[in-house]
Amino acid sequence: MRVALHLAYNGTHFFGSQTQKETSKTVLGELENVLKKLGIEQKVVASGRTDKGVHATMQVCHIDLPPYWDDMEKLKKVLNKMLCDALHVKKIIHVKDDFHARYSAKKRSYRYIITTKQKNPFESDFVTFLEDVNLQQIQQNIGLFVGEHDFRQFMKTGSDVKSTTRIIYRAFAYQHKDYIVLYFEANGFLRSQIRLMVGALLTLTKDAIQAQLNGTKKYKIKPAPPNGLYLSKIKY
């Protein structure tokens, strides 16, 4: 019986989402360890990976449950009692047997949060503090990313993917109280793509971003820090 788990996590406490041989302190590693204690020895498949320090208000993954686990509310409660406080199961729902957390995903949304407020140590895991941000310029340029593009110049080097083309359906920026939020929705994202797009929006001109996107020029972009980034929705 296949189920989808909706997770929220504080990326500060994990070395990324993906299981690693070197450490169990990854999101899926933690989840697999706890499932194992319940006798559920399963590889957990997520919609995609998030890097070290990146958060999720909603990540989706799937597992196949043994038939005697039929009370999803109870399983959720048990898991949340056993999981570390940085990882929380929001929902567990039955899905069809051919549902695949990664391959069935149609859209993925992320938010990136920046503030020009005075730095404080209690928010530094959750937002990116910058002295000066030009929201108007970001709002003017963020639309350049919308549509189907080859994002090869907005990808962490060393990534191994078949295609570097992705479709961004929506991208916009807005202010909410003291925070500037950049929103991106796409069929998928390359490794570090959002952090590199945010980095470009913060440092490059419109023409430079356009040239980087067309592949006519190559600027060295510093990726924005991971702690401002949230995986916020997966649509199937």
Add this chain to the structure above:
Amino acid sequence: MRVALHLAYNGTHFFGSQTQKETSKTVLGELENVLKKLGIEQKVVASGRTDKGVHATMQVCHIDLPPYWDDMEKLKKVLNKMLCDALHVKKIIHVKDDFHARYSAKKRSYRYIITTKQKNPFESDFVTFLEDVNLQQIQQNIGLFVGEHDFRQFMKTGSDVKSTTRIIYRAFAYQHKDYIVLYFEANGFLRSQIRLMVGALLTLTKDAIQAQLNGTKKYKIKPAPPNGLYLSKIKY
């Protein structure tokens, strides 16, 4: 030239405040490392220690500066640029040569924050989530701690102190939005004293707390978790 530094820190990122031989990831270890890079090789003296996971909205410490560091605003700026994001210097002020961050301190205040809100991974480093809290009962019993008492039964075992008597000047609890705040002000606190007092307030009856305080009975108290605790003020 002696100066006092007012610090704020997110205790999640440190193995406590006190320097340790095994790790530099302590609050004072981090500060001493950065000062060293500026050519200021000084042992930093704090008002008192905080445990692993405990936060400070205001901790005070002192150092002796070489005379060429005379611009405190500049020093603060340089330090905040070099220190990790979990540690922030709020203020640096000149003090008299006989000022001692620990021995000159007259009062110390702490806040402990609890919530019955639904658990979420983004606040779990900063508040203690409990399913059920009886605020009225806490408000009735917290006053038992006020005054001069021998707190030997509210101290982490293995602590080595000359006297276990402390004077609590004020102790009260209040609700602020979704949070319950317990406030304690004393001439000083023993190791883990506040976490043990909060633990007692959450689990023991009035008579039991009184007996534990009088030393007529000994209950096993589980200390409240460190992540809800904030050192919030030192008065000199």
